[in-house]
Amino acid sequence: MKNNFLVCLIIPVLILSGCQTGGINTLTAPPNLPESTVAATIAAVEVTPDVTSTLEPTAMPTLVFTASAPATCVVAPVVPALPAEIDGLVPSVSSTDWSYGPETASITFYEYSDFQCPFCAKLAPVLKELQAKYPQDIRVIYRHLPLISIHDKAALAAQAAEAAGLQKKFWQMHDLLFSKQSEWAALSVEGFKTWLYGQAVSLKLDPAQFTTDLTKDSIVLKVNTAETTARNMGLSSTPFLFINKFPYQNRYDLETLTGVTRYFLLSGSAFTSCPPMTIDSDKQYTATIKTEKGEIVLSLFPKQAPMAANNFVFLAKQKWFDNSAFFRVIPRFLVQAGDPTGSGLANPGYRFTNEVTPELRFNKPGVLGMANSGDGTNGSQFFITYAAAPEFDGKYTIFGQVISGMDVLESLRPRNPEKDPLLLPADKLLSITIEEK
DSSP states (O other): OBOTTOOOBOOSSOOOOOEEOSSOOOOOOOOOOSSOTHHHHHTOSBOOOSOOOOOSOOOOOOOOOOOOOOOOEEEOOSSOOOOHHHHTTSOOOOTTSEEESOTTOSEEEEEEEOTTOHHHHHHHHHHHHHHHHSTTTEEEEEEEOOOTTTOTTHHHHHHHHHHHHTTTOHHHHHHHHHHTHHHHTTSOHHHHHHHHHHHHHHTTOOHHHHHHHHTOHHHHHHHHHHHHHHHHTTOOEESEEEETTEEEOSOOSHHHHHHHHHHHHGGGTSOSSOOOOOOOTTSOEEEEEEETTEEEEEEEOTTTOHHHHHHHHHHHHTTTTTTEEOOEEETTTEEEEOOTTSSSOOOOSEEEOOOOOTTOOSOSTTEEEEOOSSTTOBOSOEEEESSOOGGGTTTSOEEEEEEEOHHHHHTSOOBOTTTOSSOOOOOEEEEEEEEEO
16 A cells, blocks of 8 residues: 555554544554664655564574675664654644644644544543643644544534534533533434534533524534545545654553653653763673563673664663663563663664674573664663574574573563553563673
């Protein structure tokens, strides 16, 4: 599938169900790989649909590959520039929009929603809580997308919110429509109008004025125009979020959206140059990962992977990894960490190429590798294998090996963002210390 107008901000996770009317599915997860993924995926306009997961280990013959050239590093923004065609796709904020949060916020959530959609009702309070968590950083813009072909009262509900807005109570009606959705969703249209009248009274609106405004031509036109605009953007399901105009439609839970928020905020604290090369390839480097469940000790490989080993030492000394998450833990396969946002999106402000050599292979448990979404996209994320993974040979840099603490590694809480219907809290990576001999 080619989306010539849409760049997708996709965390490789189980995409939640939403209210849909059919049409273009604009967001489909890419192949599941141990990669830092999305920051690179954002830059691609094409998204591959219906890809069978490659996450599970598979038996593969030994691959023949040659050693890579010496690695090179380039500065890369944490959040790539928004392509012009995407920037123009999402209408900018106007005086007719409903919003909360400061106009100076660095992150804007554009929420396209339907009051009769149960998934929208779940998202609305999450966004409120998220904005309260980052009151100076987040602004939420609410836009109507009534799915009138499947929700018989969606347009009328949007008109009710607009009518309440004329009496300065849009958000009160917004909250009420979602929180009491189960009371009115199954009513007839006439029954819903009666219900709305009662709610107008409870909100201390002028009920007669509200009733008049409910079907006022200007309000009907505003809702119809909003629906048409969204359709022309290619949207056919709700809820649909754009974050700083990047399309996003994956998990809508508070933890995931917190991670995405931290990703957008990371630009302010990311590095502005590649790390200086300070390690000595003739010395031995040991890294101790301190976790909530004990310590994992690794021997680094500065001779075979000097760029990756140096990067790991640099970031550890800079405390980049401190109090981050083991955000991906798949038993009998791998553990992934190294992203301080916990989103799986972040890089440290630079990227470097692979360092692969036939003498190092993913042929046993405890191999330390760089996570990437293709050569040239290594950053800060790393993974450690639970078992042999020969399919990774030649594709991911190996730069270390667990020498003690596999029991700690195996005790980490299983957590698969791609598949888990309910994502459990991640175990914490408390710190990484480096010993040089």
